[in-house]
Amino acid sequence: MNLFQAIVVGIVQGLTEFLPISSTAHVKMVPVVLGWGDPGVAFTAVIQLGSIAAILYYFWDDLRQVTVGMVKATMTQQFSSPEFRLGLGILLGTIPIVVGGLIIKVFIPDFDNSPLRNASTIAVVSIIMALVLAGAEVVSRRKRTFESLTLMDGVTMGFAQALSLVPGVSRSGSTLTAGLFMGLERATAARFSFLLGVPAITLAGLVELKGLLETGFDSIGLVPLLGGTIAAVVSSYLAIFWLLQFLKQHSTWVFVWYRLAFGAAILLALATGKMQNI
Template sequence: MAESTSAIANLSIIQSMVLGIVQGLTEFLPISSTAHIKVVPVALGWGDPGVAFTAFIQLGSILSILWYFWGDLSQVVMGTLRAIKTSNYDSTDFRIGLGILVGTVPIVIGGLVLKVLVPNFDESPLRSMAAIAFASIVMSLLLAWAEYQGKRKRTYEDLGTRDGMLMGLAQTLALMPGVSRSGSTLTAGLLMGMHRPAAARFSFLLGIPAITLAGVVGLKDLVDVGFEGTSIAALIAGFITATISSYLAIAWLLNFLKTHSTWVFVWYRLGFGVIILGSIWMGLIDNR
């Protein structure tokens, strides 16, 4: 019987650190961390590190986003409580807070449905290299459309519950490896007329509950496999590099989008998908 990809690959400290960097840099850029954390080690001959390992180092990304947006989160939470107390339901903090809350519901429901309908998702064709490649190509085209069509008139202060729900629905697409949570929500934000930095900022805040829940579920998977394969030291090394690189990626993207478009990510994702399909066709990598 083939070993489940939920088991952790036997990674060295250096390999784990490299994958931590890959996780951190791709978690918050609109290029799909799930795709890269599978494709990169397979391309390097290390094998699929497994969903459990991925979820563990993703905890580093959770720590980094909480670290970076702690001030924003505190303001939204306290502002929401204050708005409820004073019945000021038109305040920006209340609208943003409620938007995050309702926007998290779709991916929670979608995740539960996926668990029930595809119990062995780790080994599903949806996690195959070809599926990841097609998802990357499709999302590159959607982001290009959003970049071309987006009016970019709405600021962060203009956002509310409806935006949270629509971006939350877009976020559920990230359950499919290769889509990218930040990519799908950023695309939705641009199509809803948001400025690029506003769409990215709200995308990050909206992603905090979803990323945290995914990390908790993944940690349970990690405990279930008994920390097999990769050593504790390697896991910690991957966690640390994921935390640092995630923080740097968040700061860089928010600053980048103030003066640049998303076309660099469109072309990157298109090329990424095409290279994977070409590698499969030439037999350089297996489609699994």
């Protein structure tokens, strides 16, 4: 992968990481469609650190408030404080995806080449999740604000987040959908989804970065890796800002239709032989 290709993939990663359309699916499929091949899980996970840098910068005040609040609550044993409950909810909500990731590492060591990552699976899962998101839009009351979040909200959204281990699900999409089903306002569901994703995305990126440091950057190249990561930082920040503003005034139906079209386009390309099922 050359620098230009890495920057394009980094932009795709950043724009789709926080939109409910699956960054994993797009980072895999866009380079394949362009004839560059699958960039692989390792490259994808490392440039996710760019997305984490963007979200840490964007939500720094929120994260600092939660962290300081948790420390104070622990020292004074005031475990009913909103900051403690929110922070504990994020920590507990991270457990399902960590456990799921470890299970995949143990039982599907060759996950890069697993049928769970091929184009047909991504297409079908994208369509299914579009329908689930549509259902959430129809039945959700969308009345709960950020101040109403509870410990169980973090746990519930955490299990939804674990579904994103399957490419095509979308971490942002599954958690946003869960938030709507829980009655959260759209912007509140997105904001909580972003905060919940900080530990999960960070851990995934660090694990893969550790592996790359041990094996070297020969298979990827340090310059393309840096270029892709920087591109992911900028595009991620823009995506976060845009989505939070968008959901204050609009529904998620645009993402429902996009996911349906995305999945259908892949299935059509596979059926007509214009794309390999890799």
